[in-house]
Amino acid sequence: MFRPPLPLRAETPPAWAEAALADPEGLLSDHAHCEKKAALTALSLMHAFPGEVRIPLLLAKLAEEELNHFRRVLEAMQGFGWALRSDAGNRYAQGLLENLEKRKSSETRLLDRLLVSALIEARSCERLHLLEGAATGHSELGEAPWLAFLVELERCEAGHALVYLRIAEERFGAAVQPRLDEWLDREADVVRGLPWRSAVH
Template structure:
């Protein structure tokens, strides 16, 4: 989501989030599911154990049940956050404080933008399958308040923006797990989406 606590470099051979999401999409297509389809798949490995994340408070099941009452609003919000995350990565690519950005920075930001764009494609595709379209306008109060804390100028601004992105990513990962668990029976197609995204985040 609007996102990043990801490493600035990638280990060769490590499964990427893009591959995880594409696998989930293929499974969804093979199952031919839409809203209200059959039983959910076996829970992912990541869902079988609680996450240990450095957060001061945690999302409740009550929150998940509430947002799942409006799948369109949930996915519309998610799609916009993925769009913002991709845009943010592309912008950060050119915000290195020195005259020339190091190669690893360019590769990392480019890869991040590509992954977030893939997530946007997947989420918006699910929306289209259900006859929904992304809204033209979107505001995120949570992210907006965090960005107000960013100091301006040079390295400190870059560092603060990365901290904010990491915090948003942590919260997103935590909520993926809650949503995947709560949606397993009521919205299995949504459960699979968030289980796959969470697996890729923690994997």
Template sequence: MLHLQSESAKRWLAQVDQSLDEILIDHAHCERKAASTAMNLMNAYTDNRPLCVEMTRIVEEELEHFHMVLDVLDARGIPFRRLASGPYGRKLNQLVRPSEPLRAVDRLLVASLIEARSCERFRLLADHVRQRDSELADFYAGLFESEARHHTTYVQIAEHFQPRDCVRQRLDELSAQEAEIIAGGCDLPRMHS
């Protein structure tokens, strides 16, 4: 369903245990960036009405999630602040081909893979903290469905730009590269480190 070719390493759960506050802050930034990505796609492909309709929905949901994470931070007394970004998103976006319509396909598929990895991480996080923090576990379990839906939406919209078999082949290629990027990890405790 999520088109991921790897599972997250236990190393990430160690980062969760050591730096949960920072991962929660990063999660808020991820939701803000996800809304921005959808808005940028809408701006780039304004003449594609189905894309604009779906991106509007995603922007609204991502901003809602952003505020929900801010509420979690507030409830825990964790101040929201700037964080240095990890390399995950930048490395994925470097894989985007420069010419249209391939650029549109890649931008949408990169967004889909980021959503898929978020979805996988939310499930892992929920399971990992369930025994000691059921409230946080429930929060992350509740986000799983919308992230999975966003992943699927991005893949379906990519099929407006190229035939389905071309999109699925490219998704497989990008997913393999995403697996290498996530396996490389990052020392910064981030949602996608």
């Protein structure tokens, strides 16, 4: 049985995937932007770890994987004859980031940024898994190479969620679990409040 890498508290109904597949070109275009932003997030978090090398290296590998995903989603789109649309924004990520209160200490903000990043990866993983099931037999996205790519993406995003969580635990120790508990509730509220569209979030 599938289990997301974090214990998400709002399970996405399988019907979501059919709604997301209503506009496959829009779905892939949005996802390309998501992969690009995931690479940028990993790169920007590196500034928080001066004087270290192991965590920047973990983040560099993660950014490299996201950039690889970005390129391959673009290649898949090119194969389907589709073009990248302008970025319509990601209300899910924005909803989470709005909860990062600016007055908090920079250390608390760093913990929150790591946990939000882990949650975004975990939610992506959950939804990619649903897309795999729904895309099988779908006229445009049901092709074997594309499905294999979706499976690979799902596994990678699960790994990324755990990397962010591990970095948080190394830096913040016992403070992580109570904070994660709060964020799991917030993430569930955000995801439940969003309309379904042709996008992973």
